[in-house]
Amino acid sequence: MDTALDRAVRVFCERGYHATSIGDLTAAMRLATGSVYKAFRDKQAVFLAAFERYATVRREQTRSAAARGANGRERLRHMLLSYVEHSQGIEGRRGCIVVGGAVELAALDPEVRARVNAQLETNESFIAGLIREGQADGSIPRHVDADDTARLMICITQGMRVVGKARLPLDGERLVGVALKLLA
Amino acid sequence: MDTALDRAVRVFCERGYHATSIGDLTAAMRLATGSVYKAFRDKQAVFLAAFERYATVRREQTRSAAARGANGRERLRHMLLSYVEHSQGIEGRRGCIVVGGAVELAALDPEVRARVNAQLETNESFIAGLIREGQADGSIPRHVDADDTARLMICITQGMRVVGKARLPLDGERLVGVALKLLA
DNA sequence: GATAATAGGGAATGATCGTTTCCGAATAAA
DNA sequence: TTTATTCGGAAACGATCATTCCCTATTATC
Numbered sequence: 001m002d003t004a005l006d007r008a009v010r011v012f013c014e015r016g017y018h019a020t021s022i023g024d025l026t027a028a029m030r031l032a033t034g035s036v037y038k039a040f041r042d043k044q045a046v047f048l049a050a051f052e053r054y055a056t057v058r059r060e061q062t063r064s065a066a067a068r069g070a071n072g073r074e075r076l077r078h079m080l081l082s083y084v085e086h087s088q089g090i091e092g093r094r095g096c097i098v099v100g101g102a103v104e105l106a107a108l109d110p111e112v113r114a115r116v117n118a119q120l121e122t123n124e125s126f127i128a129g130l131i132r133e134g135q136a137d138g139s140i141p142r143h144v145d146a147d148d149t150a151r152l153m154i155c156i157t158q159g160m161r162v163v164g165k166a167r168l169p170l171d172g173e174r175l176v177g178v179a180l181k182l183l184a
Numbered sequence: 185m186d187t188a189l190d191r192a193v194r195v196f197c198e199r200g201y202h203a204t205s206i207g208d209l210t211a212a213m214r215l216a217t218g219s220v221y222k223a224f225r226d227k228q229a230v231f232l233a234a235f236e237r238y239a240t241v242r243r244e245q246t247r248s249a250a251a252r253g254a255n256g257r258e259r260l261r262h263m264l265l266s267y268v269e270h271s272q273g274i275e276g277r278r279g280c281i282v283v284g285g286a287v288e289l290a291a292l293d294p295e296v297r298a299r300v301n302a303q304l305e306t307n308e309s310f311i312a313g314l315i316r317e318g319q320a321d322g323s324i325p326r327h328v329d330a331d332d333t334a335r336l337m338i339c340i341t342q343g344m345r346v347v348g349k350a351r352l353p354l355d356g357e358r359l360v361g362v363a364l365k366l367l368a
Numbered sequence: 369g370a371t372a373a374t375a376g377g378g379a380a381t382g383a384t385c386g387t388t389t390c391c392g393a394a395t396a397a398a
Numbered sequence: 399t400t401t402a403t404t405c406g407g408a409a410a411c412g413a414t415c416a417t418t419c420c421c422t423a424t425t426a427t428c
Contacts, residue, residue: 016288018202022386032407033387043386093291102350103287104200107277116350148358155359156336159343166286166300174332175339182365206416216377217417227416 004029008050009057013095016104017047047101048115054097055119061086062126072134073183076127080179083157084172092164099161124154131183140183149182188213193234193241197279200288201231231285232299238281239303245270246310256318257367260311264363267341268356276348283345308338315367324367333366 007028011020025046026033040046065082069075086092098119105112128150134140156179164170191212195204209230210217224230249266253259270276282303289296312334318324340363348354 014291016202018200019288019292021384023384034389034408035406037387038405095287095291099346100287102346103279103284104203106350107198107279108203113350117352120347120350120352145358145362148355148362151352151354152340152359152362154352155340155343155347155354157343158346159339159341162283162286162342162346163304163339166290166297166304168301168304168335168338170335170339171332174329175336178329178332178336178366181368182362184365184368205414207414218378218419219376221417222375 004031005049005053008046009054009097010094012047012050013054013097013100016095016100018104044109044111048111051097051101051112051115055115058086058098059122062123066126066130071137071139072130072132073139073180076130076134076140076183077176077180079127079130080153080157080176081172083160084170084175087160087164088170088172092161092170093167095165096158096161099158099165102158120154120158123157124150127153134183144183152182153179188215189233189237192230193238193281194278196231196234197238197281197284200279200284202288228293228295232295235281235285235296235299239299239306242270242282243306246307250310250314255321255323256314256316257323257364260314260318260324260367261360261364263311263314264337264341264360265356267344268354268359271344271348272354272356276345276354277351279349280342280345283342283349286342304338304342307341308334311337318367328367336366337363 007030008025011024011028015024022033022036022043025043026036029036031039036046040049062079062082066075066079068078086096098116101112102116102120106116107113128146131140131144131146131149135142135144135146160170160175191214192209195208195212199208206217206220206227209227210220213220215223220230224233246263246266250259250263252262270280282300285296286300286304290300291297312330315324315328315330315333319326319328319330344354344359
């Protein structure tokens with residue numbers, strides 16, 4: 001059931017993997033323990049399913065945000081604004097399962113680290129693609145190094161999730177206004 | 185004993201709070217359980233002490249790195265290079281107790297969130313100070329918004345810790361070369 | 369020399385954990 | 399109508415958890 005998994009996503013985002021018990025999961029998913037273990041092999045399998053669900057949803061949201069721009073630069077700007085929006089306020093405090101996975105599990109669980117890396121690299125490729133698109137349509141200068149800039153922007157996006165989780169305020173227009181200097 | 189606490193720092197950085205048991209701590213600190221509870225009220229108190237110890241050491245390292253620069257811009261450049269260095273390779277994989285605290289505990293423990301925020305704001309003030317110093321000595325243009333840029337740079341530094349933990353390679357010269365565009 | 373205080377250590381304790389097992393109800397098939 | 403299968407649920411299980419309690423050795427004081 002997708003709604004049960006969506007609820008699992010939320011609990012893992014908020015509490016992280018280790019601080020979420022099977023009891024927390026069953027309460028959130030509105031299933032009993034036996035049912036969870038019929039649907040998933042173990043707790044790690046629930047986490048991986050939640051991770052993939054979250055990654056899919058966020059990828060859709062990121063692409064939708066980018067689609068609002070008329071050229072490469074604008075598409076990247078909308079994408080970054082969307083990231084800030086997801087990093088602050090109530091949703092920002094809920095956290096990001098990718099960042100949580102990286103910080104909590106990457107050192108302890110190769111499977112999770114592989115998923116985290118795949119997700120980061122997918123995002124990075126998308127950003128680099130937008131930069132190249134901007135260079136093709138003239139909205140971004142050709143001397144901008146797409147790959148290095150994309151790598152730095154990945155750091156910015158993950159960092160915004162950390163800072164947002166700590167509840168420091170993030171002003172989208174101001175932050176993205178500064179960030180776009182990277183495209184000069 | 186500072187060396188025991190240093191070892192506690194390392195275990196908390198690598199495994200995080202929840203995945204580190206008292207047994208892991210006693211093994212790392214080379215103390216017995218009773219000794220740990222004689223020195224600290226509870227597990228959270230050990231974490232907070234380790235957090236402050238880590239923050240103190242990192243603040244020193246950051247200031248030392250910045251001191252290598254001859255002007256504001258160069259000082260900031262050295263500071264960022266130092267951050268990249270700490271974010272990649274073996275130390276990068278070990279992780280950062282501040283990022284771990286933000287991601288794992290900020291939602292669950294107001295005390296930890298307060299310490300995380302204090303640390304982030306201290307770093308941010310330091311960066312803003314370097315930017316203002318650069319504006320005073322002419323190495324950074326006056327139109328650069330020190331506060332907004334500092335806030336974005338905090339996101340970059342925390343993000344680098346996340347990306348480094350996930351073991352994506354971070355090239356200091358290339359990343360910082362791009363990042364310094366923020367000072368244009 | 370005896371007693372008290374201090375320091376360090378490790379087992380015991382009660383609670384919680386993740387996972388397995390078993391139960392009862394509902395549905396499907398013979 | 400009977401039997402088998404499926405589904406959802408909750409208790410049981412063994413392990414691990416954080417914390418407390420008790421023991422022993424060493425040092426300090428009288």
